[in-house]
Amino acid sequence: MKNATTPNHAKQNIAIQATLENVDCRDGMKQLKENVVSLILTDPPYFIDGMGDDWDTQKLKKRVKPGVIGSLPAGMKFSVKQGRELQKFLTPVAHEWMRVIRPGGFCLVFSQNRLGHRTAITLEDAGFEIRDVLMWRYEGQAKAFSQDHFIRKRKIATEEKDRLLQKLGGRKTPQLKPQGEMIILAQAPREGTFVDNWDKWETGLIDVNNPVINPTQFPGTVIQSKKPKERYGHMTAKPVDLLQHLIRIFSAPRALVLDAFAGSGSTGVAAILEGRNFIGYEIEPEMATRAQERIKAALHEQQSPNIIM
Numbered sequence: 001m002k003n004a005t006t007p008n009h010a011k012q013n014i015a016i017q018a019t020l021e022n023v024d025c026r027d028g029m030k031q032l033k034e035n036v037v038s039l040i041l042t043d044p045p046y047f048i049d050g051m052g053d054d055w056d057t058q059k060l061k062k063r064v065k066p067g068v069i070g071s072l073p074a075g076m077k078f079s080v081k082q083g084r085e086l087q088k089f090l091t092p093v094a095h096e097w098m099r100v101i102r103p104g105g106f107c108l109v110f111s112q113n114r115l116g117h118r119t120a121i122t123l124e125d126a127g128f129e130i131r132d133v134l135m136w137r138y139e140g141q142a143k144a145f146s147q148d149h150f151i152r153k154r155k156i157a158t159e160e161k162d163r164l165l166q167k168l169g170g171r172k173t174p175q176l177k178p179q180g181e182m183i184i185l186a187q188a189p190r191e192g193t194f195v196d197n198w199d200k201w202e203t204g205l206i207d208v209n210n211p212v213i214n215p216t217q218f219p220g221t222v223i224q225s226k227k228p229k230e231r232y233g234h235m236t237a238k239p240v241d242l243l244q245h246l247i248r249i250f251s252a253p254r255a256l257v258l259d260a261f262a263g264s265g266s267t268g269v270a271a272i273l274e275g276r277n278f279i280g281y282e283i284e285p286e287m288a289t290r291a292q293e294r295i296k297a298a299l300h301e302q303q304s305p306n307i308i309m
C-alpha cells in the first residue's frame with residue numbers, strides 16, 4: 001500500500017524531473033522521442049464562443065462575461081463549427097500523442113460535455129482505443145437564460161407581449177445546471193497481454209489500492225471534487241486532488257506524465273505530489289510563468305533532491 005503523504009521517490013531520494021515549456025505543444029512535442037510518455041492528462045482549450053486555441057486571459061474575460069448574442073449570454077453561443085474547429089485543432093496533437101505514448105499508455109482528456117464526441121473521435125482516429133468516459137462531478141451554477149427580458153424589449157403591442165410571456169411560461173434556454181465535465185479515457189494499443197505489456201512498459205493496468213478521492217471505495221467513473229477556490233489566474237483551473245486521483249490510478253510511480261495544455265500548471269503539481277515526472281506545454285507566456293512558479297514550489301515542498309525546469 002502506498003503512503004499518501006510520502007511519495008516513493010522522496011523515500012528513495014530519487015530526483016523527480018518537471019519541465020514546463022512556454023511553447024505551442026505542436027512544436028514542443030516534436031522534440032520528444034517515441035514511447036517516452038506513460039500518461040497523457042490534459043485539458044485542451046474549449047472552443048466555446050470566442051475561445052479558440054488562443055487564450056489571452058484578459059481578452060477572454062472581456063469576451064465571455066458581458067453581453068448577449070442571439071438571446072444567449074456571450075460565451076454560450078453554440079454552433080456546430082466549434083466542434084469541427086476543435087477536432088481540426090486536436091487532430092495533429094492527437095497524432096503526436098500517439099507517437100510519444102508508450103504501448104498501453106492511458107490518455108485522459110477533459111472535454112466540454114457537448115464537444116466530447118469530437119474529442120473521442122479525434123483520439124480514435126489517431127489510433128487510441130476509447131475505453132470509457134469519466135465524469136468530474138461538481139456543483140455548478142445554473143446558466144439557463146430567461147427570454148422574458150427580450151419579449152419586453154420588443155417593439156410590439158403590450159397585449160402581444162403579454163400573450164408571448166404567457167405562452168413561454170417562464171421557459172429558459174436549454175441548459176440544465178452543470179454538474180459535471182467529461183473526461184475521455186483512451187488507451188494506446190497494448191503490446192501483447194496485460195502482463196507482458198506491464199512488464200515491458202509499466203502501462204495499461206490501473207492501481208485501485210489507495211485512491212486519492214474516496215480512499216475506501218473502488219474507484220468509479222464519477223469522481224466528485226470541488227472546483228478549486230484558488231485558480232491561479234486561470235478561468236478553468238482543475239482541482240489538484242482530482243488530477244492526483246487520476247495520476248495515481250492510471251500511471252506507475254516515477255512515470256512520465258504529459259500535459260500539452262498546462263494552463264496554470266495543475267497537472268504538473270499533481271504529478272509531483274504523486275512522485276511522477278512531468279512535461280508540460282503552455283502557449284501563453286504569463287500563464288506559463290505562473291505554472292512554472294507553481295511547479296517549482298511543489299518540487300520544493302516535496303523536497304525533491306533535484307529541480308529541473
Ligand SMILES: C[S@@+](CC[C@H](N)C(=O)[O-])C[C@H]1O[C@@H](n2cnc3c(N)ncnc32)[C@H](O)[C@@H]1O
Pocket residue numbers: 023024025026042043044045046053054055234236237238239260261262263264265266267281282283284287
Ligand atoms: C483549459 S486550459 C488548461 C487549464 C489547466 N488544466 C489548469 O488547471 O490550469 C487550456 C490551456 O491551453 C493553452 N493552449 C492553447 N493552445 C495551446 C497550444 N497550441 N499549445 C500549448 N498550450 C495551448 C491555453 O493557453 C490554456 O491555458
